[in-house]
Amino acid sequence: MTSKPRALTRRIPRVQDLAPLMQFKKPQLGTAARLQRASTIWDLRDMAKRRTPKAPFDYTDGAAEAEITLRRAREAFADLQFRPGVLRNVETVDLSTSVLGRPSALPFGIAPTGFTRMMQSEGEYAGSQAAAAAGIPYTLSTMGTASIEDVAAAAPGGRNWFQLYLWTDRDRSLELITRAAAAGFDTLMVTVDTAVAGERLRDVRNGMTIPPALTLKTVLDASYRPAWWFN
Structure with a gap:
């Protein structure tokens, strides 16, 4: 025979149970605080994109032509797989090596x-x-x-x-x-x-050529990022 499921008992959480979990921190502002909150390289990229005009950001973020090589490089990096070793002595971990x-x-x-x-x-x-x-x-x-x-x-x-x-x-x-x-x-x-030189299409569109050919759109895009201008 099938047993009857137990009835769910609901109760209001007690403050003393929740108190240890409530660790509200004072808001921190500034570049150092934002960097500390970044969890991945993509978080850093998002920060840079908000603070930087399109022309210099695309120069740093982009590559030539359809950016196929860049995409394949990222795919190759993503394909790397760590093979963890467990139950080993890791009292001393040394990542140093010799380079050239x-x-x-x-x-x-x-x-x-x-x-x-x-x-x-x-x-x-x-x-x-x-x-x-x-x-x-x-x-x-x-x-x-x-x-x-x-x-x-x-x-x-x-x-x-x-x-x-x-x-x-x-x-x-x-x-x-x-x-x-x-x-x-x-x-x-x-x-x-x-x-x-590779044909960097993002740079061409932004006027980031040699010599530069900055467009009105590029100048306007940079105008509302005063921190970048100031620096």
């Missing part, structure tokens, strides 16, 4: 990005200092918005690399290499896949 003959606290570094300070005013200074604090390499782009010497001064204890676009003007290229070596940059990253 020198120690690195983590098995990665910060790749070169051009026009960084167009996106955020601290740009290469903040990037190199963050890398130094984390014990990983930082790579300054040929198209950086801070000089070789200034980046070296901003992160004197960091490991700095220099990325070089190999121009037709070999003397200018050699001058940059010489300056980087004199400033203590220990690794040269040579980029050779830009014999013909």
Whole structure:
């Protein structure tokens, strides 16, 4: 025989039961608080999109043509799978390794990005200092918005690399290499896949070309982001 289901007993929650769960915090404002609330890289992207005009945001966020390579790179990264090992001694965890003959606290570094300070005013200074604090390499782009010497001064204890676009003007290229070596940059990253520049369609539409061709729409889009203008 089937037993009759028990009747549900309802009761009003007691304050003393809920009190330990009620941990209302004072609202925190400012960039540091927003960064602390960000849970993923996509949260950071949303923050950047709200604060930055369309032209510099699309330059940082976009890629060439239909952005197929960018999409496939993200898919390849998403396909990586961690294989956890359980019931093992993890009293001491060490992620350090050797990168190009020198120690690195983590098995990665910060790749070169051009026009960084167009996106955020601290740009290469903040990037190199963050890398130094984390014990990983930082790579300054040929198209950086801070000089070789200034980046070296901003992160004197960091490991700095220099990325070089190999121009037709070999003397200018050699001058940059010489300056980087004199400033203590220990690794040269040579980029050779830009014999013909990629057609970055987002940038073309926003007027982010060389030379720039800013449209009225681009200027108006930037006008209501005063923090970006101020910085």
